[in-house]
Amino acid sequence: MSTFHENYTREEYIQKMDSFIETQISEFKINSIGNLVLLYASLNRSISNNTYSIKRARIIQYFNKGHFIQPHTFQVFVRYFNNTENENRDLEHWTKNDIEANALRISLEIKKFLTPKTT
Structure with a gap:
């Protein structure tokens, strides 16, 4: 089973993923x-x-x-x-x-x- 599937319901993991995604898309001039x-x-x-x-x-x-x-x-x-x-x-x-x-x-x-x- 993948790390994501093991952790996707944990609040800490969700916040970490949200932060990562925000960092990645902030570079885009939407x-x-x-x-x-x-x-x-x-x-x-x-x-x-x-x-x-x-x-x-x-x-x-x-x-x-x-x-x-x-x-x-x-x-x-x-x-x-x-x-x-x-x-x-x-x-x-x-x-x-x-x-x-x-x-x-x-x-x-x-x-x-x-x-x-x-x-």
């Missing part, structure tokens, strides 16, 4: 532009708080059925923002590196949009 996608309300409700891999599969399935997905949102779920410095092929998890890479891509797009074009 309320960052790099962690933002736009979805239809009905699609957003249907994927809810599922894991990234489930959300990713549902978004791609929705798109493949001919439904419109905002381009940025689709690009996030197919990891379009990856470049040679950030090659993340892990399709199961959304990580801190993904958030930062996506935020950088958004930043570059905004700068490109706001930079006056010279003729």
Whole structure:
């Protein structure tokens, strides 16, 4: 039997695990532009708080059925923002590196949009 199964009902163990989880997720910029996608309300409700891999599969399935997905949102779920410095092929998890890479891509797009074009 695993340590978790032996201890998961003990209050001290629960507090220790909660503290560990809090420490791990505090590094994530959850309320960052790099962690933002736009979805239809009905699609957003249907994927809810599922894991990234489930959300990713549902978004791609929705798109493949001919439904419109905002381009940025689709690009996030197919990891379009990856470049040679950030090659993340892990399709199961959304990580801190993904958030930062996506935020950088958004930043570059905004700068490109706001930079006056010279003729």
